Amino acid sequence: MNEGKKISLSLGSGGKISFDFVKKEIISRFSNPILDSLGDGANILNNLVVTTDNFTVHPEFFDGGNIGILSFCGMVNDLASMASKPMYMTMGLVIEEGYDYKKLLKIIDDIKNLADNFDVKLICGDTKVVEKGKMEGIHISITGIGLRMTDYSLPVKNYKNGDKIILTGTLGEHTISVLKAKGAIEFDGVINSDVAPLCGVIENLIKEGVRPKFIRDVTRGGFSAVLNELSYIGNIEILIDEEKIPVNDSVKAICDIYGYDIYSLACEGRMVIVVEDEEAEKAVSVLKDFEVSKGSSVVGEILSNDRQLVVLKTMYGGKTILDMPLGEILPRIC
Amino acid sequence: MNEGKKISLSLGSGGKISFDFVKKEIISRFSNPILDSLGDGANILNNLVVTTDNFTVHPEFFDGGNIGILSFCGMVNDLASMASKPMYMTMGLVIEEGYDYKKLLKIIDDIKNLADNFDVKLICGDTKVVEKGKMEGIHISITGIGLRMTDYSLPVKNYKNGDKIILTGTLGEHTISVLKAKGAIEFDGVINSDVAPLCGVIENLIKEGVRPKFIRDVTRGGFSAVLNELSYIGNIEILIDEEKIPVNDSVKAICDIYGYDIYSLACEGRMVIVVEDEEAEKAVSVLKDFEVSKGSSVVGEILSNDRQLVVLKTMYGGKTILDMPLGEILPRIC
Numbered sequence: 001m002n003e004g005k006k007i008s009l010s011l012g013s014g015g016k017i018s019f020d021f022v023k024k025e026i027i028s029r030f031s032n033p034i035l036d037s038l039g040d041g042a043n044i045l046n047n048l049v050v051t052t053d054n055f056t057v058h059p060e061f062f063d064g065g066n067i068g069i070l071s072f073c074g075m076v077n078d079l080a081s082m083a084s085k086p087m088y089m090t091m092g093l094v095i096e097e098g099y100d101y102k103k104l105l106k107i108i109d110d111i112k113n114l115a116d117n118f119d120v121k122l123i124c125g126d127t128k129v130v131e132k133g134k135m136e137g138i139h140i141s142i143t144g145i146g147l148r149m150t151d152y153s154l155p156v157k158n159y160k161n162g163d164k165i166i167l168t169g170t171l172g173e174h175t176i177s178v179l180k181a182k183g184a185i186e187f188d189g190v191i192n193s194d195v196a197p198l199c200g201v202i203e204n205l206i207k208e209g210v211r212p213k214f215i216r217d218v219t220r221g222g223f224s225a226v227l228n229e230l231s232y233i234g235n236i237e238i239l240i241d242e243e244k245i246p247v248n249d250s251v252k253a254i255c256d257i258y259g260y261d262i263y264s265l266a267c268e269g270r271m272v273i274v275v276e277d278e279e280a281e282k283a284v285s286v287l288k289d290f291e292v293s294k295g296s297s298v299v300g301e302i303l304s305n306d307r308q309l310v311v312l313k314t315m316y317g318g319k320t321i322l323d324m325p326l327g328e329i330l331p332r333i334c
Numbered sequence: 335m336n337e338g339k340k341i342s343l344s345l346g347s348g349g350k351i352s353f354d355f356v357k358k359e360i361i362s363r364f365s366n367p368i369l370d371s372l373g374d375g376a377n378i379l380n381n382l383v384v385t386t387d388n389f390t391v392h393p394e395f396f397d398g399g400n401i402g403i404l405s406f407c408g409m410v411n412d413l414a415s416m417a418s419k420p421m422y423m424t425m426g427l428v429i430e431e432g433y434d435y436k437k438l439l440k441i442i443d444d445i446k447n448l449a450d451n452f453d454v455k456l457i458c459g460d461t462k463v464v465e466k467g468k469m470e471g472i473h474i475s476i477t478g479i480g481l482r483m484t485d486y487s488l489p490v491k492n493y494k495n496g497d498k499i500i501l502t503g504t505l506g507e508h509t510i511s512v513l514k515a516k517g518a519i520e521f522d523g524v525i526n527s528d529v530a531p532l533c534g535v536i537e538n539l540i541k542e543g544v545r546p547k548f549i550r551d552v553t554r555g556g557f558s559a560v561l562n563e564l565s566y567i568g569n570i571e572i573l574i575d576e577e578k579i580p581v582n583d584s585v586k587a588i589c590d591i592y593g594y595d596i597y598s599l600a601c602e603g604r605m606v607i608v609v610e611d612e613e614a615e616k617a618v619s620v621l622k623d624f625e626v627s628k629g630s631s632v633v634g635e636i637l638s639n640d641r642q643l644v645v646l647k648t649m650y651g652g653k654t655i656l657d658m659p660l661g662e663i664l665p666r667i668c
Contacts, residue, residue: 052424053460054475058468090386092475126387134392136468141388141426141475
């Protein structure tokens, strides 16, 4: 029935057409008492963790995901990085006039299904439409609110010699998938984005008694950026063993061909987790129980010596410094 | 020192340049313990009200305001509409590559100054940069979290005959100001946008013992949309007395020339407030004490007869129906 229907400026006008759209396509899907009250804001209770993100990836659909899945996963992964369980979300849509209606519904449905799976309630939102040609496709802003599961805040500041660094899987699939969708690179076969919600995994890890000191999802800036942020926050030296890093051979081959640094490629379903030495084995074992983190491995450790440095011990036995990526070398991938 | 400097893609990359930018231009300005902890999310406490909005107005600067002021005021006005006191905010910036650095700082500064004035803490944010030509200027997404000041939630559902409808000032200045900035209309002189934060006004109203049944800021869809939403929520008939509506003569003249319906023009600093008959006089008196709401007036009343209808008694004594505006008749104004 919605075949060929286009998003019009009216849809974001605040008038009847947008009011009806919100009732029909948003509220009926995400229905819950807070959303249904039709207020300008939403009453919720409790002590909590808040995160926000904007998603502007183009094209909006790529192998293994789309901007809606990305938005939800980005939000819950950020909350998980704060050791919190996602409870509520807000959603802002900025849509180009003329955008395909069915594509929009697909995006909204995917968010809704993930929200249902993880029992996250949409509590308020906003929809704007921008004149054709004045933006490209759709942007999504999302704010998440979660309840902290630990009795301390992440990231901690104090690390000690021998704390272990865990990476939950291979690197770079998301970026490669989006670059292919953009037509920026070509290869045979399919590499699916790694985009995935990791909040369930982290919740389980904490329930099992692991006390993480640092959790961070590997997004823009890649593995290098996360490690450098950790080094900055803890004022510590980090040693990474390249041999231990899980590798997707297809991604590796593409990086070799195109000259990409795999350590600065964004993922959307991978975490870096720091735990004390004695908890590392248990943590990896819990993580491996989940499909989305079955590739988990200890990839390095902390040398707590008041020097901010990330050192990579290469496959060939040499050592090199992993710097913070300087700036954007790739187009929008989230 | 920032003269001529342009926003680059690097600024939103998640790499060093963006990390430095955020530290230098965002965190140093909005500094507070929660923001300074550098987490992916923010720990906050308490029972609360949440609101979110995206702002895409173009041009970003217009007589009487800019997109930053608009974002902050929109957020606190939404929270005030829920009878809550703004406490925390998140801020997402999506910026076109090549955007003027000084303009960006002006926008951020204006938000920061308002946040300081109303003691609202920025607790997390996100910055993305989009390729030149793939969007226009800057978009801002903002989520606000506030503490409810009443022992009941707004809007209430039950209204009674004689409940009074208050409008806090003249209509349409914001839309006219933006249309002029767009070059869509021309006139001599200056009409400043009405954009203003009304949270302090509402806080005072409630402190003075008034128990509002409905509060809504007049934004997209204008006065007509707010009244029709009220009529829908309460399942009630509303009678508005046109003679009582505060008028800006310049705006009225421009509407007459260009054929705009003043009742569907967006404001960004006006509220519709419903109170019981016996509280109306006191409410107007409290509102008039503030510069931003000194034009407050009782403009109508509720006829609680299970019929959703908004009736306007015109200047000439006739009656006409104020419908929900159908869709966007005007370009982006927020």
